Ligand SMILES: [Fe+2]
């Protein structure tokens with residue numbers, strides 16, 4: 001089975017390239033399921049019911065999130081109402097929605113687990129322990145394929161989690177840094193891995209933002225209201241090929257212009 005994971009979609013430009021590229025990608029690669037990180041899909045950051053609808057219209061089965069998931073006020077209802085829009089599972093219990101869902105293929109099921117890191121981020125619950133708990137849940141729910149989105153800043157934390165989960169889940173992909181890493185691989189016990197999927201949005205940008213605004217914030221250190229860049233977009237992600245019993249056979253990074 002082939003499962004495509006797509007890096008953080010940035011704004012309406014990101015939603016548009018998703019809609020223009022995903023249907024053909026799905027056909028050409030024979031993709032069975034698509035997981036998209038949508039934490040930046042709304043213009044002005046976060047996710048809204050409208051941006052989530054655009055991602056689902058493009059062909060996504062599950063939307064994962066991150067530190068920006070609950071930024072927009074109407075994101076609260078979205079997460080409560082739609083079980084396929086996830087926020088990190090290791091948020092506190094006060095957060096709406098959840099970080100785990102099941103996709104039923106009929107002959108097998110895929111569990112999707114969304115986690116957020118602790119290193120250089122807010123102090124959330126431990127992603128390792130949350131993963132253990134949700135893997136047990138996935139087994140009880142009869143999922144043979146388990147996908148994990150680790151939304152984190154530190155490459156070491158993502159990689160440590162991937163080795164910790166090697167052989168226990170089908171694949172682990174990192175999100176949040178918006179820069180695709182060149183390390184997609186299958187770990188020794190059969191778990192596919194990439195440290196960061198990259199981003200889906202404006203190519204000539206700093207993580208999706210207009211470069212001049214990033215320079216102003218980082219160089220001049222003055223308060224700056226970010227705006228998304230314009231111009232041509234790319235779609236970045238990773239295609240995992242897994243057996244029906246959940247072992248990863250192949251992991252290939254994709255960059256589609
Ligand atoms: Fe992001």
Ligand SMILES: [Fe+2]
Pocket residue numbers: 039066067068151175176177
């Ligand atoms: Fe993020």
